[in-house]
Amino acid sequence: MTAKAPMNLRxxxxxxxxxxxxxxxxxxxxxxxxxxxxxxxxxxxxxxxxSLMASGSSPYKRTTYRYSPLLAxxxxxxxxxxxxxxxxxxxxxxxxxxxxxxxxxxxxxxxEDLCLYSVMVWLLNPFTFTIGTRGNCxxxxxxxxxxxxxxxxxxxxxxxxxxxxxxxxxxxxPIIYSLPIILVxxxxxxxxxxxxxxxxxxxxxxxAKSMFSKERVLFGLVSGGxxxxxxxxxxxxxxxEFLNEALLYHLTRADPRHNFSVYFYHIYLQYGRQxxxxxxxxxxxxxxxxxxVLISTFAQDLPFCFFLQTVAFVAFNxxxxxxxxxxxxCLLPLILPWSDMKLKWEGxxxxxxxxxxxxHWLLWGYLLEFKGQNVFLQLWMASLVFLLAxxxxxxxxxxxxxxxxxxxxxxxxxxxxxxKSQ
Amino acid sequence: xIERLPSGVFADPFxxxxxxxxxxxxxxxxxxxxxxxxxxxxxxxxxxxxxxNFKHNTSSGAMSELGIxxxxxxxxxxxxxHESGYSEVAFGTPDLLVSCSMEGSxxxxxxxxxxxxxxxxxxxxxxxxxxxxxxMSYTNVVSVVTxxxxxxxxxxxxLPSVLYSKPR
Numbered sequence: 145m146t147a148k149a150p151m152n153l154r155x156x157x158x159x160x161x162x163x164x165x166x167x168x169x170x171x172x173x174x175x176x177x178x179x180x181x182x183x184x185x186x187x188x189x190x191x192x193x194x195s196l197m198a199s200g201s202s203p204y205k206r207t208t209y210r211y212s213p214l215l216a217x218x219x220x221x222x223x224x225x226x227x228x229x230x231x232x233x234x235x236x237x238x239x240x241x242x243x244x245x246x247x248x249x250x251x252x253x254x255x256e257d258l259c260l261y262s263v264m265v266w267l268l269n270p271f272t273f274t275i276g277t278r279g280n281c282x283x284x285x286x287x288x289x290x291x292x293x294x295x296x297x298x299x300x301x302x303x304x305x306x307x308x309x310x311x312x313x314x315x316x317x318p319i320i321y322s323l324p325i326i327l328v329x330x331x332x333x334x335x336x337x338x339x340x341x342x343x344x345x346x347x348x349x350x351x352a353k354s355m356f357s358k359e360r361v362l363f364g365l366v367s368g369g370x371x372x373x374x375x376x377x378x379x380x381x382x383x384x385e386f387l388n389e390a391l392l393y394h395l396t397r398a399d400p401r402h403n404f405s406v407y408f409y410h411i412y413l414q415y416g417r418q419x420x421x422x423x424x425x426x427x428x429x430x431x432x433x434x435x436x437v438l439i440s441t442f443a444q445d446l447p448f449c450f451f452l453q454t455v456a457f458v459a460f461n462x463x464x465x466x467x468x469x470x471x472x473x474c475l476l477p478l479i480l481p482w483s484d485m486k487l488k489w490e491g492x493x494x495x496x497x498x499x500x501x502x503x504h505w506l507l508w509g510y511l512l513e514f515k516g517q518n519v520f521l522q523l524w525m526a527s528l529v530f531l532l533a534x535x536x537x538x539x540x541x542x543x544x545x546x547x548x549x550x551x552x553x554x555x556x557x558x559x560x561x562x563x564k565s566q
Numbered sequence: 567x568i569e570r571l572p573s574g575v576f577a578d579p580f581x582x583x584x585x586x587x588x589x590x591x592x593x594x595x596x597x598x599x600x601x602x603x604x605x606x607x608x609x610x611x612x613x614x615x616x617x618x619n620f621k622h623n624t625s626s627g628a629m630s631e632l633g634i635x636x637x638x639x640x641x642x643x644x645x646x647x648h649e650s651g652y653s654e655v656a657f658g659t660p661d662l663l664v665s666c667s668m669e670g671s672x673x674x675x676x677x678x679x680x681x682x683x684x685x686x687x688x689x690x691x692x693x694x695x696x697x698x699x700x701x702m703s704y705t706n707v708v709s710v711v712t713x714x715x716x717x718x719x720x721x722x723x724x725l726p727s728v729l730y731s732k733p734r
Contacts, residue, residue: 145649179585179588181584188580206600207601207602208603289599298613311571318711326677359697383668390680399603400605400644401603401605401644406715406716407712408713409708409712410708410709410712411706412605412644413647413702413705413708413709414709415605415607415644415698416607416608416706427713427714427716428721430713430716430717430720431722433724434723435718437723437724437727437728438723438727441730442727442728442730452723456723459715459719460719467701480575511720512698514668516642516696516697516698517698518652518698518699519698520698520699520700521701521704524708524712528711528712528715531715531719532719532722533717534720535718535719535720535722535723538722538723539722539723539725539726542727542730543726544722545732547730
């Protein structure tokens with residue numbers, strides 16, 4: 145009788161890689177033989193933009209290309225090597241996310257089997273493996289976010305800042321992580337160089353020194369510098385087209401077309417009307433309040449804070465598309481080892497509620513889009529249900545999570561280098 | 567064939583390009599407003615020119631009819647608000663230009679087919695597309711309930727966060 149070979153990370157990654165390769169090949173076949181493509185429409189947009197860049201033109205000549213020129217640059221081999229080059233890059237990033245999840249959990253002293261189960265939550269998630277193989281670029285962003293976490297956990301503040309500036313340039317939404325990162329770079333927990341002398345006095349001077357510590361100032365300056373450097377460089381190359389399409393569009397986007405957001409019908413009904421300042425502020429308020437409360441409560445448990453912030457950011461956003469979900473799917477495995485949630489029935493209940501609310505919305509969306517029925521009211525109500533479902537799932541996670549800060553307080557008396565992560 | 571699309575309807579040039587590569591058409595082009603995202607009130611009209619090749623066997627010598635079917639996928643823009651909940655968009659008759667040649671003959675003959683004003687000969691009905699649209703009278707209720715739900719969801723998240731107890 146032979147012993148069953150234990151699952152290990154290498155097998156998991158290899159198996160996942162083979163499966164993703166098969167999906168990419170299947171996608172090529174479906175695109176060539178069926179009218180309905182496997183490939184995401186966005187991938188065709190990226191590829192066209194990359195072709196334009198390769199021929200010396202602006203990638204923004206491609207209508208609906210609203211990303212950094214870096215993405216088009218990354219996909220230049222699409223025109224030279226093979227049109228699926230980008231899908232391989234995105235799927236490789238997806239596998240890298242799996243590896244980073246394992247690395248983070250191992251560093252936080254999570255047991256091997258729990259690490260692997262958590263990695264499986266990402267790698268075996270059908271949403272995850274289809275998103276990269278269909279040509280969506282979000283896995284790259286997820287990999288960068290997790291790498292930033294790893295850098296912070298290891299005290300590599302400058303490296304974290306460089307990648308943070310880059311990821312905010314690439315996708316903007318990670319700007320919501322700036323405050324918790326700054327908060328977690330508390331000199332009581334993380335220091336560069338020699339340790340701070342312990343002080344029993346806490347006055348305005350020590351408070352100011354703590355608020356504007358070397359670590360915080362360095363992170364802010366470096367990440368801000370990288371962001372403005374990228375923005376300046378691409379503005380120099382592509383002028384206002386870059387600024388409008390890659391930056392301002394995302395900041396001011398209010399799409400009247402139906403999507404998961406509760407605001408879509410309100411925006412459609414108000415389209416063309418100038419909203420008052422009060423109306424604009426009201427729509428901004430729920431998001432702001434939730435973000436500030438989550439940051440002030442959970443910042444020290446950085447992965448959990450990131451997860452909650454991301455779910456809330458997506459749920460309260462003016463536009464929600466399914467690809468945004470992967471932003472928090474990559475963070476979910478990082479918090480599961482500290483959750484008291486049991487699969488039966490809290491876990492399954494959360495999954496059922498969230499999926500059920502989504503499917504309910506999709507049903508009405510199908511009737512509107514493909515059957516031409518006027519179900520705007522029902523679709524809007526479905527989006528209300530979806531927001532409430534997201535909020536409820538977040539509440540369950542909060543209630544059942546064991547607070548687990550990533551840094552312990554440094555023992556100043558015998559510490560030279562300043563990081564002690566847990 | 568030139569199909570002049572009414573306001574509120576558009577053809578996706580990228581979708582048509584994909585169909586072109588699958589051999590659905592000999593050639594195709596979209597002219598005018600090709601923005602895929604704007605609602606009807608913010609967009610202009612467009613036209614689609616389709617080229618197709620057909621073979622017709624007239625060896626019997628008898629008069630015969632040639633039936634041609636061309637499928638053109640179209641999309642509706644978000645229509646202006648209307649109390650009925652539907653916006654009606656009427657399609658006109660497309661313009662046809664036929665270039666024909668006889669097998670074995672180098673001579674090509676061209677003719678322009680113009681739709682007859684005689685409705686019996688027209689053999690097409692006016693095509694009307696009923697596109698669902700928003701209803702203006704719902705505006706206040708939708709806004710109030712949207713923001714109320716957002717507020718309730720905020721409380722659902724904020725309360726457990728505030729009551730969350732961290733271990734010392």
